[in-house]
C-alpha cells in the first residue's frame with residue numbers, strides 16, 4: 072500500500088526551536104562545520120527514550136558523529152561508519168575526549184613553536200591548492216601542518232588536524248556563505264596562525280566539557296564503548312542482532328555532490344586520490360550502473376516512472392535501490408525489539424515530488440519492520456537555512472527566487488524489528 076504522510080500533524084516538541092546556536096554546538100559538536108548534520112538534541116532524545124545504558128546505538132551514516140557523541144554521553148555503546156574519510160576523521164576526533172591538562176600542554180608547545188621563526192612546510196603538490204589559497208596563506212598553512220605532523224600521539228595530532236581542517240575555508244577564497252565550491256575574488260582570507268590557534272582554544276574548552284560530562288567508566292574504557300570506521304553502510308562492523316537502536320540521517324538523492332564540499336580538507340590531507348572510489352560507493356551514486364532490481368516500494372516505482380528514463384530517473388532508482396540494501400543491513404544488526412530511527416525530508420527533482428519518507432517506510436515495512444511512530448517535525452530556519460533548486464534538486468543560493476526551502480519539515484521514522 073502506498074503511504075502518504077502529508078496530512079500528518081507536525082509535532083512541535085521535536086522542533087527544538089528554543090535551542091540557541093551555542094546549545095546545538097555544545098560539547099564537541101561545534102568542532103567542524105559538516106553540512107547536513109542534525110542537531111544533537113534530536114539524537115539525544117531518541118537515545119534517551121528508546122534505549123538503555125550499556126546497549127548499542129549505531130549510525131550507518133554517521134557524518135560528523137552527532138549520534139555517537141550523544142550515545143557515549145548517555146553511556147551507550149556507539150557504532151558508526153561513513154564512507155567519507157573526512158567524516159571518519161572528524162567523528163573519531165569528536166568522540167575522543169582527551170585529558171584537558173595533557174591537551175593544554177600540547178597546545179602551549181604548539182603556540183610557542185608557531186610564534187617562532189619556523190621554516191619547515193608541508194604543502195601537498197596539487198594545483199588545486201593554488202586555485203583556492205593565496206601564496207601567503209598556503210605557506211602559513213604548510214608551516215602549521217608540518218608542525219602538526221611532529222605530534223607523536225595520534226589522538227592529539229588528529230585533534231589539532233581537525234582544528235586545521237575547520238579553518239581552511241576562512242583562509243581560502245572559497246565564498247564564505249556558500250557550501251558549494253565557489254571562488255570569491257574579493258574575499259580577504261584569514262591569517263592562518265591566528266585562526267588556527269583561536270579554533271584550537273575553542274576546541275580545548277569543548278573537549279574539557281566533554282571529558283567532564285562523560286561517565287568515568289565510559290572514558291576509562293573508550294575502546295570498548297565505540298567502533299568508528301570509514302566503511303560502507305551496507306557492511307556494518309557489528310554482529311547480527313547486537314544493536315538496540317539506530318539513529319541516522321541518510322544522504323539525499325543527488326547529494327553525492329557532497330564529495331566536493333569537503334574538498335579543501337581532502338586536498339590538504341591528500342584524500343583526493345580516494346575520491347573516485349568514494350563517489351562510487353556513495354548512496355545514489357550516478358557512477359554505478361546496476362541491473363534493474365525490485366525497489367520493494369510501489370511509490371518508488373511510481374516516482375521513477377514519473378521521472379521518465381533519463382539520467383535523473385536512473386539516479387533516483389539507484390538511490391532507492393542502495394537505500395534498500397542499507398535497510399537490509401540495518402535489519403541484520405538490530406536485535407528483535409530494536410528500533411531504527413531514520414531522519415529524512417522529502418524533496419523535488421524536475422518538479423516531481425521525491426517522497427523519501429514514505430518510500431523508506433514502505434521499504435522497511437516490506438523488509439518486516441513495523442512503524443512504531445512517524446514523527447513530523449518542523450526545522451527552524453536558523454538551523455537549516457538551505458534552499459534547493461526544484462529542478463536539479465541541488466543546493467542553491469537563498470537569494471535565487473527560483474528556489475524552495477530545502478526541508479522545512481522532515482520525518483523521523485521509528486521502525487521496530489519484530490522478528491528475524
Ligand SMILES: C[S@@+](CC[C@H](N)C(=O)[O-])C[C@H]1O[C@@H](n2cnc3c(N)ncnc32)[C@H](O)[C@@H]1O
Nearest residue numbers: 108109132134135137153154155303304353354
Ligand atoms: C546527512 S549526512 C549525515 C550527517 C550526520 N547525521 C551528522 O550529524 O553529521 C549523510 C552521510 O552519509 C554518508 N554516506 C553516503 N554514502 C554512504 C555509504 N555508502 N556508506 C556510509 N555512509 C555514506 C555521507 O558521506 C554523509 O556523511
